[in-house]
Amino acid sequence: MKIIDLNEKRNNKKYTVASLFAGAGGLDIGLERAGFKTVWANDIDKDACATHELWSKAEVVQGDIGKIDYFEVPDTDIITGGFPCQGFSLAGPRKINDERNKLYRYFVKLVEVKQPYAFVAENVKGILTLGDGEIIEAIIEDFSSKGYDVYPNLVNAADYGVPQDRWRVLLYGFRKDLKVKDFEFPKPFPYKVTLKEALKDMPEPKSSDVCNAAYSSRFMSRNRKRGWNEVSYTIPAMSKQVTLHPSSPDMIKTGEDNWIFGEGKTRRFSWQEAAVIQTFPRGMEFTGNLTSKYRQIGNAVPVKLAEVVGKKLYEILEEKLSAKDLSQKVGE
Template identity: 45%
Template sequence: MIKTNERGRGKFKPAPDYSTEEVKNILMEKIAEETSLIIDNEEDEKVISNVDFKDGKFNILSLFSGAGGLDLGFELAGLSAVIGEEEALKAFNSKEKYDSVRQKSIFHTIYTNDLFKEANESYKLNFPENVIQHQKDIRKVKFFPKCNMIIGGFPCPGFSEAGPRLVDDERNFLYIHFIRSLIQTQPEIFVAENVKGMLTLGKGEVIKQIVEDFASAGYNVQFKLLNARDYGVPQLRDRVFIVGVRKDIDFKYNYPNPTHGPEGIPYKTLKDAIYDLRSNPGDYYTGSYSTIYLSRNRKKKWEEQSFTIQASGRQAPLHPDGPPMEKIGKDKWLLVGGEEQNRRLSVKEIARIQTFPDWFVFSDGGNTSASLNSRIDKQYKQIGNAVPVMLAKAVAQPIAEFALSLLENKEINQGRYLQNSLF
């Protein structure tokens, strides 16, 4: 995608119209180049050799895992497929009960990769000990363990100003390495999550290239924009989910139909989610509100869904209590009643809005010499970066049902590639 020098509004023209084979060749050359720069590491080999791959499970590799919202949603979907929806959700409300049954899930996470220290600490506090956590730059991980599915929300720093071809833009190395993990391990399925804006970049050219690049790795690929509130999340949050099924697998993934809304279960509201926390909300970010913060409405009513939860304490939405904000000019809103009647949502409240269970613990890094705002901002970041658990579960449910039938037919390991067969 190239921006021309015409006057007025920016004009874009499509990237070169490469054939499928040309796209694959470019991709393979780029991945081979990236792989050649990685130095062999005995410690990494030891990490991968210790993964707890189970033949009777659908083994998951989680990239850019963060605190584990996507992973927890998949695990819950896998449990629901085995023991039933009602029993799984009932157990999910109690850590003791959930820990006693979570191993029954058809999904089994064996490896995660993320550089965010506090998020990795949170993951360790909330997931089984068998999960190998790799806190290392993905560009320096030479081999990934064999798996049945790869999930993750890859960052996209270069997509906002895409070059002639996405795979040629060095800023998109993280995207390239997601594809590298697919080519190397050839899992049956992958699921990638990203922001809504990806769909409109370059008038749709970016998502077109992404689909082509993933497809060239050997997958039938589709994508869809989903809103979290349609699946029982008390939040307006649009996210793109890209799903790929390996071309030799007889499975057509269908995105989940909305479960909540005018024709289904009523949307879950802020009152449903956090009203009981009014007298004991826990820690929340304090301090003044910037001009940018006050450039738009930040307060929803109790009967509504929350604004999208951001990865920042300073940018957290306002609690519903108190009078509504008042618009007093273009991009200018007033906090009626002053700051004493307008506080940001707490860590516990935004975790509820992201549909994490109350037993889920978020690490603040443990630096007692740092300010409270500094410590809890790390928690806000983890929660805001996460995929809402119940949205992840909805996306995962059709795959869980398929995985269960696949394993029952003992077909899961047919056509398996060795983890180092392509490099």
């Protein structure tokens, strides 16, 4: 059953996408809305792949990307993904090939083998300061050596129609023969979507749809609640760390790194509310248990931010490919 219509904005989908670390497909849905077509997707998370298959017509391959033959991945115009960066913080500034960063290396290798027109990679903002900035420089150099001009962009999803403070780095890479120079990410929208607007008419959730686990000392170390007329804190992937619904009483600071709940009913966002804050379509289904649903939602790129990413990408490809015959991949 296809549960959402991704053809509402563009019916003529010209450019194809292969998606690594695709998860439930937040980035892919946004790109589809901007005019792209995801034809292949991969993730190791079984539930995330099942969720992706609910809405996507792509070939979804569940499993370790390191065990997939690169040449079995179809040729596409774009490659996307959000590679983990845990190893970067532990490795020396130039040890970008550290074993802990193998997922990053798979992404780079696939781009090198397939030579798409462009790639888009998403990561946490901390990647800009790891190794005093030398890690991001090494990443840019790595992709540049494979034939790409790379532009890192630090953005807050709240500036692009997402009711949530969520700082992320978006790496745009363009094949050098496209001659994309002086790239600039779209300017922030002149408004912000509040929780009141985003959650309007949302029904009270069932208890089984809300994480009711105990609140840890880590959770209680800072304020976890924002009001109706604000944007949410970042939606995390860990269910126990999901922040509070705005109907909850204000938290009270009692000391350094110590807060308590005010009087009244306190609860976390339900997984459905978290999905809406991540700008997934209302009513979208997610497979798996409650912990898995929260994880899929929290790991995703917000759909509306992804749509902004896609529109800019589409605009550049239309301009560059209409000006020059680049139908042949580099090396063909």
